[in-house]
Amino acid sequence: MAPSRPVHSSVSAPTAATEAPQLTRELSLQAYRRMVRIRQFEEEAMRRAMAGEFSGMHSSSGQEAAIVGACLALRDDDYITGTHRSHGHPIGKGADLKPLMAELYGKATGICKGRGGSMHLADRKVGIIGESAIVGGGIPLATGAALSIQVRGTDQVSLCFFGDGAANQGTFGESLNLAAIWKLPVIFFCENNLYAISTPVAESHGQPDIALRASGFGLPGVIVDGQDLAEVYAATAVAVSRARQGGGPTLIEAKTYRFEEHCLNLQVPIPYRTPQELEHYKSQRDPLVLYRKEMLRSGIGQAQIDTIERDVAAEVADAVTFARQSPLPDPREVYDYLFSNPIHYPPEPAP
Amino acid sequence: MALSQALKSEAYRRMLRIRRFEEEGTRLFREGAIPGAYHASIGQEAAIVGACLALNDDDAMTGTHRSHGHPIGKGADLKPLMAELMGKETGICKGRGGSMHLADNSVGIVSESAIVGGGIPLATGVALSAKVRKTQQVCLCFFGDGAVNQGTFHESLNMGALWRLPVIYFCENNGYAITTSLAGSHGQPSIAARAQAYGMPGTVVDGQDVSAVYEVTREAVARARRGEGPTLIEAKTYRYDEHNVGLLIPGKPYRSAEEVEEYRTRRDPIGLYRQRLLQEGFTDADLTAIEHEVAGAVSDAIRFAVESPLPAPETLYDYMYSNPIGTPGK
Numbered sequence: 001m002a003p004s005r006p007v008h009s010s011v012s013a014p015t016a017a018t019e020a021p022q023l024t025r026e027l028s029l030q031a032y033r034r035m036v037r038i039r040q041f042e043e044e045a046m047r048r049a050m051a052g053e054f055s056g057m058h059s060s061s062g063q064e065a066a067i068v069g070a071c072l073a074l075r076d077d078d079y080i081t082g083t084h085r086s087h088g089h090p091i092g093k094g095a096d097l098k099p100l101m102a103e104l105y106g107k108a109t110g111i112c113k114g115r116g117g118s119m120h121l122a123d124r125k126v127g128i129i130g131e132s133a134i135v136g137g138g139i140p141l142a143t144g145a146a147l148s149i150q151v152r153g154t155d156q157v158s159l160c161f162f163g164d165g166a167a168n169q170g171t172f173g174e175s176l177n178l179a180a181i182w183k184l185p186v187i188f189f190c191e192n193n194l195y196a197i198s199t200p201v202a203e204s205h206g207q208p209d210i211a212l213r214a215s216g217f218g219l220p221g222v223i224v225d226g227q228d229l230a231e232v233y234a235a236t237a238v239a240v241s242r243a244r245q246g247g248g249p250t251l252i253e254a255k256t257y258r259f260e261e262h263c264l265n266l267q268v269p270i271p272y273r274t275p276q277e278l279e280h281y282k283s284q285r286d287p288l289v290l291y292r293k294e295m296l297r298s299g300i301g302q303a304q305i306d307t308i309e310r311d312v313a314a315e316v317a318d319a320v321t322f323a324r325q326s327p328l329p330d331p332r333e334v335y336d337y338l339f340s341n342p343i344h345y346p347p348e349p350a351p
Numbered sequence: 352m353a354l355s356q357a358l359k360s361e362a363y364r365r366m367l368r369i370r371r372f373e374e375e376g377t378r379l380f381r382e383g384a385i386p387g388a389y390h391a392s393i394g395q396e397a398a399i400v401g402a403c404l405a406l407n408d409d410d411a412m413t414g415t416h417r418s419h420g421h422p423i424g425k426g427a428d429l430k431p432l433m434a435e436l437m438g439k440e441t442g443i444c445k446g447r448g449g450s451m452h453l454a455d456n457s458v459g460i461v462s463e464s465a466i467v468g469g470g471i472p473l474a475t476g477v478a479l480s481a482k483v484r485k486t487q488q489v490c491l492c493f494f495g496d497g498a499v500n501q502g503t504f505h506e507s508l509n510m511g512a513l514w515r516l517p518v519i520y521f522c523e524n525n526g527y528a529i530t531t532s533l534a535g536s537h538g539q540p541s542i543a544a545r546a547q548a549y550g551m552p553g554t555v556v557d558g559q560d561v562s563a564v565y566e567v568t569r570e571a572v573a574r575a576r577r578g579e580g581p582t583l584i585e586a587k588t589y590r591y592d593e594h595n596v597g598l599l600i601p602g603k604p605y606r607s608a609e610e611v612e613e614y615r616t617r618r619d620p621i622g623l624y625r626q627r628l629l630q631e632g633f634t635d636a637d638l639t640a641i642e643h644e645v646a647g648a649v650s651d652a653i654r655f656a657v658e659s660p661l662p663a664p665e666t667l668y669d670y671m672y673s674n675p676i677g678t679p680g681k
Contacts, residue, residue, distance in 0.1 A: 168505075168506060168509050169502065169505075169506065170501065170502015170503060170504075170505050170506050171502060172502075172505060173500075173501075173502050173504060173505025173506075174500060174501070174502050174505070176538070177500050177536075177537065177538045178538075179538075180538025180539065181535070181536060181537060181538045203513070204509075204513065205509060205513065205550075206508070206509045206510075206511075206512030206513045206548075206549035206550035206551060207512070207547075207548075207549065207550030212547060212548060213548035213549075214548075215539070215544065215547065215548070216539070216544055216545030216546070216547065216548040217538040217539065217545070217548075218537070218538030218539025219538060
């Protein structure tokens with residue numbers, strides 16, 4: 001049986017729907033553009049990876065509304081941390097696609113000069129301080145970034161993306177408590193796509209709502225429909241505003257869904273989700289399709305939407321060309337960027 | 352379920368055994384007869400004994416750095432316990448555990464650990480073992496207010512709830528993690544309120560009232576035995592002495608002399624329970640007899656420990672591995 005739309009409830013309601021921040025027309029177009037950029041980037045990257053042009057990846061397809069809704073509520077100078085599934089996060093924050101694609105190819109022109117790759121890239125230009133394949137590893141980092149903001153007295157915020165699996169790591173409990181007690185400007189943003197690889201939330205969480213965990217640590221917890229961009233944006237904007245004003249952290253749980261397998265070429269011998277469930281999300285709950293309808297309803301023309309999609313397709317094609325044509329790092333630079341005091345290759349002979 | 356008359360006198364006896372053992376232990380530590388560090392449970396006796404009395408003899412427990420009271424609460428013999436503190440061969444761990452790492456298996460203690468929060472996953476694992484073996488045993492896990500902020504608490508409670516394990520998470524909230532107050536270290540003040548995050552019941556109880564602690568623990572134990580999973584109990588209690596004997600905290604005191612005095616004079620679990628027993632049909636002579644008996648048992652334990660030998664140096668490497676390694680040069 002296909003699951004119904006997730007229950008939308010506010011565990012400790014930060015705002016009434018009437019006063020929820022609304023997306024302007026300009027932001028709506030920007031939101032759609034960014035979601036399309038993520039979708040097309042990921043689809044093209046999957047094709048290129050399957051063709052053997054670079055090694056594996058974790059696709060964010062299906063989770064675009066959660067990512068972009070959250071990122072659009074941030075300023076350019078705000079921080080974010082990501083996960084193993086984190087190509088969408090820099091794109092959601094407005095990153096250039098070329099150095100991102102080049103990074104997946106391990107090229108010298110990549111955003112981390114090809115050293116980070118898919119799972120450990122950090123696009124500093126858009127405030128990403130780190131993505132990490134260590135499940136739950138980004139939560140204390142985002143908390144630390146928020147502490148730095150508080151100490152330096154700026155009005156930035158830090159937004160931490162993590163998944164439903166990470167919510168069971170000790171780092172989650174430790175970080176949420178510290179952030180609450182110190183009223184740190186951090187938004188803990190859980191993209192709950194219902195499966196930690198193949199483990200369903202129902203088989204790994206004492207109770208199914210991650211947002212319910214917030215009250216035990218003394219912070220508000222909110223559940224949003226992660227396929228609904230406007231809803232994610234509104235809830236995140238409220239949390240960001242609270243954080244900027246010194247009101248402390250918020251836990252947001254966006255109920256979302258991943259369209260692809262956990263990672264490219266992963267073969268899970270026993271099915272953990274049904275084809276019907278997947279089909280339901282793809283056909284009924286695709287965040288791009290849902291938002292397109294919303295835009296048309298609000299008076300944005302089909303032509304504008306088509307233009308965005310065409311522009312993005314060209315941009316993604318350019319990014320691939322750029323990545324392919326870029327050189328690999330010089331082997332002599334293998335030890336560069338490891339330490340602030342560089343070591344030399346080949347090692348200098350002992351005197 | 353309330354305590355029976357027999358259990359009432361046993362509750363009083365065990366609380367007194369902890370108090371007198373710790374008072375004498377503190378004195379012996381100051382005199383140099385006990386090495387290492389000494390963390391006394393004085394003030395927390397009702398929380399300990401109320402919880403332990405709700406268990407069967409074959410139920411398991413885990414403890415903390417402040418854990419002399421836990422085996423005594425579960426009914427341990429005082430002699431090998433005192434000998435352990437002195438590092439003697441007759442100690443419950445043959446002198447190898449000492450004050451902070453002893454494990455009195457004879458009363459179901461799996462381990463005590465000075466690693467804050469370290470016992471919580473162990474207790475969860477013991478409960479999983481009971482469930483796998485279908486034994487009907489439960490595991491009672493003691494920890495403090497500081498341990499609640501460790502990741503192990505979060506991870507263990509989630510698994511305990513998810514798998515409906517027969518474990519009782521029992522927090523002795525004495526208000527301070529060494530010198531750090533609860534208000535200075537917890538996002539919100541109710542530890543019991545964290546239970547709902549994991550989908551288990553959380554209960555707050557007056558940790559200075561042995562009957563109240565017994566009743567809530569009894570309920571949690573019954574729930575665990577029925578296969579309905581864990582409970583988080585927060586017993587609000589107080590430590591009379593410094594975090595450990597002889598610890599000097601520089602700077603501004605973290606708790607006021609008035610606060611300590613208030614607990615000692617008006618919230619003492621043993622004083623309160625003595626008054627209550629007199630109202631519930633016990634005579635002064637009944638209670639005095641228990642007090643004499645306990646004083647005698649503690650004196651006997653000290654004599655036993657003092658007279659026991661230290662471990663032979665050539666046994667240094669014994670009990671480390673199931674396949675023993677030889678002492679160098681042997």
